Amino acid sequence: MPSKLEDIIHSIIASAPSGEIQDVYKDLKILAGDEAEEAISDAIAQYNVSNLIPISLSGKSIIISEFNKEGSKFFDPVSSVQFSVDHLNRKALDVEKCDKQLGNNERKLYDDLESYASKHFCGDVSYAVYPRNEDTHEVVVVIVSTKYSPGNFWNGHWKSIYRYNMQTEHLVGTIDINVHYFEDGNVSFKCCKEVEDGKAPNAILAIKKLENDLENEISASFTNLNERQFKLLRRRLPVTRSKINWGKGIGTYRLGKNSAESQFN
Amino acid sequence: MSSFDAALDLLRRLDPIKIEEHLGQLIQLDPSLAEDLLASVDTPLQVKKDPNAAQKEFLACDYNRDIDSHRSPWSNKYVPALSAADLEESPFPTDSVRRMEELANDSFDIYRDLYYEGGVSSVYMWDLGDDTEDFAGAVLLKKGGQSHSSWDAIHVFEAGQNDDTRQWDYRVTTTIILHLDSGSEMRLSGNLTRQTEKSVAKPVSVAEGSDAYKVWHISNLGSLVEDVESQMRNQLEVVYFDKSRDIYRELRDQTQVSSSNTRSAHEDVVKGLQGM
DSSP states (O other), X not given: OHHHHHHHHHHHHHTSOGGGHHHHHHHHHHHHOGGGHHHHHHHHHHHHHHTTOEEEETTEEEEOOGGGEETTEEEETTTTEXXXXXXXXXXXXXXXXXXXXXXXXXXXXXXXXXXXXXXXOOSEEEEEEEEEETTTTEEEEEEEEEEEEXXXXXXXXXXXXXXXXXXXXXXXXXXXXXXXEOTTEEEEEEEEEEEEESOOSSHHHHHHHHHHHHHHHHHHHHHHIIIIIIHHHSOSSOTTSSOOOOSGGGHHHHHHHHHHHHHHO | OOHHHHHHHHHTTSOXXXXXXXXXXXXXXXXXXXHHHHHHOOOOOEEEEEGGGTTEEEEEOGGGEETTEXXXXXXXXXXXXXXXXXXXXXXXXXXXXXXXXXXXXXXXXXXXXXXXXXXXXXXXXXXXXXXXXXXXXXXXXXXXXXTTOEEEXXXXXXXXXXXXXXXXXXXXXXXXXXXXEOSSXXXXXXXXXXXXXXEEEOOSSSOTTSHHHHHHHHHHHHHHHHHXXXXXXXXXXXXXXXXXXXXXXXXXXXXXXXXXXXXXXXXXXXXXXXXX
């Protein structure tokens, strides 16, 4: 039975919007009881890592992910520190110096990324470049932009992750967008796309183009979903362009339709 | 906060496309919530075929369910058929309410045709006790199938007479579950709920209990449902399209960049002129 409880808790936490984890934590504790506390905390820790949740470290916002995790600690190669994390409150603990740092090429990438991300993202934006893997020559670049407005019943989360091969200049990544609106209901907008640039001499310029392209596609998709799919589900008014005349005469609509159809048959 | 409130709070936060899965999980976490949650959480409607009515489609939900069967509005029979012993306990509307249910299904079938041009509709009604004419019910409409999009409208109502005002009061809770999928990487899904009330003076010239009186009730409910659906259709359009896009632009916005670039270019020109 305990493994089943853990499965349920993981599935529920994984389905939560990133701006509402605290609420989901409280609800789950009421439903599953204090004995589920550990399972809930584990699920949130896992959630934070897989969703690249930014945590606060001496006033700065630092992303945590599988790419900067070592054992139970995380590191920030820009400020060369390592730390553990209070996952529920999204805070760094036990911060100490470490020897992780970015090489010259990676540092250049980080500076370009900083300039791009701070201009194009209007949410609370965080970004990172992780040191290159000497075997694969790959660096990982991530961008996270969040905007939480629970008082207005909405929260938004953007995350993009790229692997860039510094030798072949091959760039591949995933962009994941999640918007939640929950006044008088529960409405979610999700977009997830795999993107690629086979030859990107300038990685950040290529990322900018891929992300601009997706933004244009989203815009076209919204128009298409509204003007085609939504319109096909329910009409604004019947073909008669007026509201229905209810009552015992309503059957005449059917008679009218049948006679109109029989004219064509 | 009670467990029930915590469960409802979770269901308005978690991914709405997984509502059935999460509803099942919450019931596993606290089985005592099963009945209340199943009665108050709307999930996408199931379509069934009635073998007693030329396989005509009807909508299945908790309001017409008994054991694992659902009562069809076309034949008033449970599908799949229940055993004689089970049927003795199964809920059926009184003759008078069933007559109104039949008339309502006819009218809403026409409504469905005019607004949905396809889809399935079903109306279920039940009385609210032996010593009252008050009644309740659910009007259900579903359209979907083509591409990946679907619309489920669930109107649960109560109709009660107020002897002081000589009026009938109708209270409707409407949930619309709307799913829109581009078929590739993007989807919009979820539900909105709204409550509406309407009071109508009792007709003086219509005999209570007559078919004409039942048709009068259906007209009142019909125009109420028609108005609510039209308003909610507008609200859904605003929330799904305008609101989602606005929130997205709070995360990333390339148009803002170009306008701020233009602004800084403009400032440079101004500075340049001032320097001359």
